[in-house]
Amino acid sequence: QKEVEQDPGPLSVPEGAIVSLNCTYSNSAFQYFMWYRQYSRKGPELLMYTYSSGNKEDGRFTAQVDKSSKYISLFIRDSQPSDSATYLCAMSAGNTPLVFGKGTRLSVIA
Amino acid sequence: DVKVTQSSRYLVKRTGEKVFLECVQDMDHENMFWYRQDPGLGLRLIYFSYDVKMKEKGDIPEGYSVSREKKERFSLILESASTNQTSMYLCASSYEPNREEAFFGQGTRLTVV
Numbered sequence: 001q002k003e004v005e006q007d008p009g010p011l012s013v014p015e016g017a018i019v020s021l022n023c024t025y026s027n028s029a030f031q032y033f034m035w036y037r038q039y040s041r042k043g044p045e046l047l048m049y050t051y052s053s054g055n056k057e058d059g060r061f062t063a064q065v066d067k068s069s070k071y072i073s074l075f076i077r078d079s080q081p082s083d084s085a086t087y088l089c090a091m092s093a094g095n096t097p098l099v100f101g102k103g104t105r106l107s108v109i110a
Numbered sequence: 111d112v113k114v115t116q117s118s119r120y121l122v123k124r125t126g127e128k129v130f131l132e133c134v135q136d137m138d139h140e141n142m143f144w145y146r147q148d149p150g151l152g153l154r155l156i157y158f159s160y161d162v163k164m165k166e167k168g169d170i171p172e173g174y175s176v177s178r179e180k181k182e183r184f185s186l187i188l189e190s191a192s193t194n195q196t197s198m199y200l201c202a203s204s205y206e207p208n209r210e211e212a213f214f215g216q217g218t219r220l221t222v223v
Contacts, residue, residue: 043214102152
């Protein structure tokens, strides 16, 4: 079993839809959970950063962490064509480098 | 804004060449990382460094080495380039104590022919 599992998609949704992106993990030591967004031919950029369990909201984006289920989610409300990108989850135990999921490619159709 | 700059966006090299990929960050970050990104495989860690002149192997160090002589610069070296090293290479940096909050460069698309 890989440490971090992420459905690669692709995921295609109409503009305005609510998008749900998810990752599962196996290492119970993970405490820091990140979501990165990567546009085509660019480097990843940090979108959301959560420590331990709970929710974090930033504009149209909400990150959720459920450590009991080893499951994290990113929700995008009112999705826009500019949200079309690959979304990577990443996590760390705090004293080790990030471990990344393989990324989910999202297309938001106008 | 944090800036992580990779010296080249695109590179084409021949098999057997020694290749240097340079990365510079301007935010005095202690930690620097090199990843490669391949379709279907995601980001894989090659080497990382938590301090000047310090280096640690990541998950796939074979065929690579690194150099960190100055805090702001982290170089990835392909000792003898091979076609299976054709990939997107991404450099990242982070600061203490939030070492997990990594900032990435734009990437170098390396093609080995």
